[in-house]
Amino acid sequence: MKLDLKVKIAGVELANPLMTASGCCGYGEELADIFPLSKLGALVSKSITLNPRLGHPPPRTAETTSGMLNAIGLANVGIDKFVTDKIPFLKKQKTKIIVNVAGSKLEEYVEVCSRLNDIECVDMIELNISCPNVDEGGMEFGADPIMTEKSLKAVKKVFNRPVIAKLSPNVTSIVQIAKAAEQGGADAFSVINTLLGMVVDAETWHTKITNNKGGLSGPAIKPVALQMVHAVYSNSSLPIIGIGGIRSTSDVIEFLLCGATAVQIGTGLFIDPMLIVKIEKELKQYMKRKKCNSIYDLIGKVRKY
Amino acid sequence: MKLDLKVKIAGVELANPLMTASGCCGYGEELADIFPLSKLGALVSKSITLNPRLGHPPPRTAETTSGMLNAIGLANVGIDKFVTDKIPFLKKQKTKIIVNVAGSKLEEYVEVCSRLNDIECVDMIELNISCPNVDEGGMEFGADPIMTEKSLKAVKKVFNRPVIAKLSPNVTSIVQIAKAAEQGGADAFSVINTLLGMVVDAETWHTKITNNKGGLSGPAIKPVALQMVHAVYSNSSLPIIGIGGIRSTSDVIEFLLCGATAVQIGTGLFIDPMLIVKIEKELKQYMKRKKCNSIYDLIGKVRKY
Amino acid sequence: MIKPTCEDTFLLKKRNLKNDYFSFTFKPYVPVKKCKPGHFLQLQLPNSDVYFRRPFSIASVDSNGSIEIIFKIFGEGTVLLANLAKGDKVNLLGPLGVPFKFPKKNEQTIIIAGGVGFPPLMYLAVEMIAKGHDPKSIHFFYGGRTTDDIIEKTRLNKLGVNFYPVTEDGSFGVKGLVTKPVEEFIKSSNSNMRIFSCGPTGMLKAADAIGLKYNIPGQLSLEAPMPCGFGICLGCVKEKTDGTHARVCCDGPVFEIGEIII
């Protein structure tokens, strides 16, 4: 049998399990200057909201030990401009397109998703019910099982292709939220969004970002993400997209072993924009060495004591 | 006015705000070989349970990026041996003694705390309602506001000195749990215990510790801890002991600025056993430079945008 | 924006210019031909305590395929950088950003440099001369607190540009802030002029104000913390005078005078 990196998420076949993470690749244009996007299993857009958003005023990122804090505040062009200015470029890319959708009210989510339903090149929606960087909505939705189920149900009514629920790690039981999302009709999970955090300057006594608190990402959070992927995997049969701190091929393998069918890479792209291309190559070498023909030989195969 | 590092937690005066974290200094004996424990504001013992516990079989720690995962499993000598073998040593130390108490049933917590009530040299109890490494009790208590309040109430009935509630970060709202603990009579909070995490070996496909999941500590988690300290500080007037990833003087200052009255150092001691001695010296230099006479000039003084 | 390259290079030459100032030359640097004054590089440091790459302007390129940066030690990252030894591997991402627009040949070029804003402006002067600009049409105002902040004097002198050193303590050149001699020069001249500035925020603010006051066009190269450096994180934005945001890394770092709220 031939070695093959293909995976399927809710019926959508991806050339490989490697995606960009939302907010970490804009709308794809800049990355396309560095490597052909056909190298990606899928591209996930920045969160799109109904209206354009400037986001929080700068500074809105800070470096942390083995990671970073961000409160960009969902800066994006809004659905209208996204459709007119960004979709034409995305349509031409030889990769699957996942649009991440955010909002502060349920109606906003629904409106954006119903607009996207008409755009054929949008293969899936990733519902950001877990962004820690907006005051209303966002995280509150994803922290409450009832709101989670309701949002999924509402969105599934207006978007006739798969919807991925992007889950927040800032909850007592991510399994409970995952089950609520499944109940609402989610087709897959993205696990995890950023951890709530804060960074302070001991010299100036100032918080380092204007929103004061923000989302922690990068290698620092990988063990937390792996645990949550594994917990959701053990409690649901929906496919999982693992996210959090990936910066090497072995990190990707760890997520697959814990139950992820695919992964997203965020902060890692800032440090090494060629990371996905590198991983794609190394992943094949690894699979050859381990005599795996398919990514499915790795998914969920972690050996517990 | 003279520069002074003294702080008070629930009426107990500490020479400085620097404590060891539970499980990261045993019962003090080994550290005392390296520096005089009088350098500490307080020593916090390993979690003590009613019966002796071997803990989980090895391996039970793993290195992570800028941190570590542990599932020691509350290995400890049990209350009897603690009283006969460890208290005589602790009694002689010129520092405050805080005994961390854990259990798998409420009755166990109560029994251990009532035994400690008779030991005069125990200045305070730190109630570990947040350990992620035992199957029953532990974390479940600290994830549920009702159980949290109930445990605090029960323990406060049998221990007539201050009780600190050590809070788990693995919850949707640490503020809600803190308020429940306060309702139950907690005199202070320790914020935070470890984050749930998992570490997998991409070569062997094995989890790296026998308990499979464990608690993440070290510099990786500092931004999460700072955010939680600040959230609790903004919602309660009880004193807070900040914990998570401290390995430098500026880390300590960041916790104080976010609202901690004192701090605990865990994993940092493994890497640098002299860390507290070093910080005590540097903290004085910092305060002189910043014209602070008292730690209280720093507590909660973070400047938000 | 041109397509950046991400490649491993080696530290070929390391010079300690003065106190905390260093010049590092890396080779092989393949995209050497694409580089223009104002472009910068993102250097990956060999230690993830310093998690982000660090941005440095290109100070010069050599057609033999090497590239130079000049930097000053500020914090953890630049300390690590300064500790590199000849032969050490460094990954470079670049060239990045929008470069300077060259002035017209009949314009007098006013360069206002300060601190680590010097390297891209020296590169600009070198390239202008290579493109046939009269060195005497370039007026290089270079400000610092003391003489210690003025580096590579001989290199500048060799170019034959008009060199106006200015130090706050008067230890080298004119005493005071660089703004005064710049304004004096502008008032005394009646040719077409163009301003280029890179340096500390105060200096950029002054250059911006002078340009607007005397209605002289020009460009400023700005700084911002840069998680990515090529436009994908939105972490480096500055507010524009029109109320929108600009990414310093790829909409800049070179902006028109009056474009950004400095």
Added chain:
Amino acid sequence: MIKPTCEDTFLLKKRNLKNDYFSFTFKPYVPVKKCKPGHFLQLQLPNSDVYFRRPFSIASVDSNGSIEIIFKIFGEGTVLLANLAKGDKVNLLGPLGVPFKFPKKNEQTIIIAGGVGFPPLMYLAVEMIAKGHDPKSIHFFYGGRTTDDIIEKTRLNKLGVNFYPVTEDGSFGVKGLVTKPVEEFIKSSNSNMRIFSCGPTGMLKAADAIGLKYNIPGQLSLEAPMPCGFGICLGCVKEKTDGTHARVCCDGPVFEIGEIII
């Protein structure tokens, strides 16, 4: 346990012994007089990607206040270590652990060494001889996969001990596993004997089994991942044959034969 010291030292001498094996000498090392064979050090690496310190046995000490370790490159930490240059600063915590108990002068000492278990046993032999033991009472069995795994032969030979090299592929000394010649020696001898072993798990298991089978007392030096190295984290425990746990770092690393489930 004696009180450990935590101090900055400098890499005084760096030798690449063979392939991945290095000898590093650090100075100043103040607690030099407290060191005994079997003691180890916790080295802090200059990069928090490798978060824990790394444990290394003392290979020798010099009364001039320097200390030697011998190590092999295994993973990230030892790669970083091997990249250190002469003069680099390293923080050492030590001496740590329970050292070997010296045998009686009338006993034949059987040393079973393998891989990076060699350094503490060489140190033991050196110190025994310094304390007046007859070098000929020391039987140094040293096993490896190939001749590449046998380091510092000349140093051992100079000591005048009985040196029995054993390699699995027969490329140096006797062919096979070290256990066979050890058992042969034991069967052929009728003096009082004592075993000391440090090496890979398989070798330690065999040494333990041989000691128990022939009722020969002795000690084994074990390895475990060590977050702290001085008893406070309980991360390094091994199960004892009596059902309790022992901390390898401070109840060991040297244990009696039969004491630990290997």
